[in-house]
Amino acid sequence: MQRRRFLFTGLTLATASLVGCGGGDDGDAVVLATRRDVTGLSASERQAFIDTLHGMKQTPSAYRAGTNAYDYFVSAHVEAFESHMSNAHRGAGFLPWHREFLMRFEREMRRVSGDPGMCLPYWDWQRPGSYQSIFTDDFLGGNGDPSDLYLVKTGAFREGVWAMGGDFDDTPDEFPDTDGDDVPDIVGPDRLSHRGLTRCYNFLGQYRDSLEIIDHYMDRYPLGRVLNYPNYDAGPFDEMIARSEVDFSDPAQVAAWQQLMADSTSISMRKYLEVRLHNPVHGMIGGQMGTGSSPNDPAFFLHHCNVDRLWDLWQQHHGNAGYPTAQQSHMSGLGARLGVYAEAVRVEDTFDLAAHSGVRYEG
Numbered sequence: 001m002q003r004r005r006f007l008f009t010g011l012t013l014a015t016a017s018l019v020g021c022g023g024g025d026d027g028d029a030v031v032l033a034t035r036r037d038v039t040g041l042s043a044s045e046r047q048a049f050i051d052t053l054h055g056m057k058q059t060p061s062a063y064r065a066g067t068n069a070y071d072y073f074v075s076a077h078v079e080a081f082e083s084h085m086s087n088a089h090r091g092a093g094f095l096p097w098h099r100e101f102l103m104r105f106e107r108e109m110r111r112v113s114g115d116p117g118m119c120l121p122y123w124d125w126q127r128p129g130s131y132q133s134i135f136t137d138d139f140l141g142g143n144g145d146p147s148d149l150y151l152v153k154t155g156a157f158r159e160g161v162w163a164m165g166g167d168f169d170d171t172p173d174e175f176p177d178t179d180g181d182d183v184p185d186i187v188g189p190d191r192l193s194h195r196g197l198t199r200c201y202n203f204l205g206q207y208r209d210s211l212e213i214i215d216h217y218m219d220r221y222p223l224g225r226v227l228n229y230p231n232y233d234a235g236p237f238d239e240m241i242a243r244s245e246v247d248f249s250d251p252a253q254v255a256a257w258q259q260l261m262a263d264s265t266s267i268s269m270r271k272y273l274e275v276r277l278h279n280p281v282h283g284m285i286g287g288q289m290g291t292g293s294s295p296n297d298p299a300f301f302l303h304h305c306n307v308d309r310l311w312d313l314w315q316q317h318h319g320n321a322g323y324p325t326a327q328q329s330h331m332s333g334l335g336a337r338l339g340v341y342a343e344a345v346r347v348e349d350t351f352d353l354a355a356h357s358g359v360r361y362e363g
């Protein structure tokens with residue numbers, strides 16, 4: 001807490017709790033709900049979150065026929081992840097795509113719980129020790145059982161009470177370290193099971209029994225660095241397309257690609273946030289979190305809520321400076337439609353957190 005306060009000294013945080021409703025005919029003010037730090041939730045609020053997610057598994061999706069309100073998000077993420085033509089990952093659309101994803105998830109939480117003010121909490125993984133009150137027996141559960149496929153056997157989402165949704169790939173290979181960014185590959189045998197949620201804490205291929213590894217990792221990447229970036233992104237704006245043009249059997253091309261990624265990460269807030277902060281958290285938790293079907297782990301939503309919060313903080317300083325134009329990227333630039341969603345959602349529809357999601361972050 002101390003460290004965070006210190007870093008935020010002098011920053012202007014959102015203070016207004018009321019905003020005019022831009023699109024409304026009646027001019028009513030809209031009350032912004034507040035997304036709070038998960039470690040500050042009361043026992044009953046934690047239980048309400050658990051109950052709501054379980055309720056979503058039992059309720060048909062509002063977004064897609066034939067699936068439940070929770071599993072829709074697993075499937076949508078898998079679809080976005082598998083398509084290199086999606087702008088959900090490894091490109092400028094990463095933050096807009098996931099802001100829309102979280103807004104939809106929260107909308108479903110509210111519908112299922114009947115609580116119109118319910119919000120996703122965020123997990124501030126840059127605050128040392130924050131994992132300790134989340135990955136507990138009375139909340140998200142802990143590490144998987146190494147003697148049994150790394151199945152999670154503790155907490156409210158343990159094997160037997162929390163079903164895996166959607167199709168998933170049994171060979172996790174997400175976030176390979178082929179881009180010179182010091183972020184570890186996920187290595188080892190299969191860590192997924194249709195029996196239930198898996199987690200396999202690891203760092204640099206070494207399996208651990210604690211998420212303390214996250215504290216050590218984040219020491220190298222303090223919060224202030226995100227806010228210092230003047231520009232949202234830097235080319236290549238669609239890394240998967242650029243990467244597909246690299247011949248990885250040619251050492252010279254590999255070296256050039258790694259240099260390009262290192263150089264562009266040094267000037268792109270989005271690449272820094274996605275690749276150096278977001279990806280490793282997925283990888284260090286492992287199991288489902290290390291794959292495209294990561295929304296199977298409820299930790300996904302707390303994690304991404306924090307990613308979105310960091311983007312919001314950055315926007316308070318820099319607006320949308322450096323977001324690619326349509327000319328710079330037809331796939332992720334201004335005017336581009338976010339992939340996978342049935343409705344036409346444009347990247348810029350998500351830029352204003354309050355107008356788009358109807359929320360603010362605690363702070």
Ligand SMILES: [Cu+2]
Pocket residue numbers: 077088089098
């Ligand atoms: Cu994602």
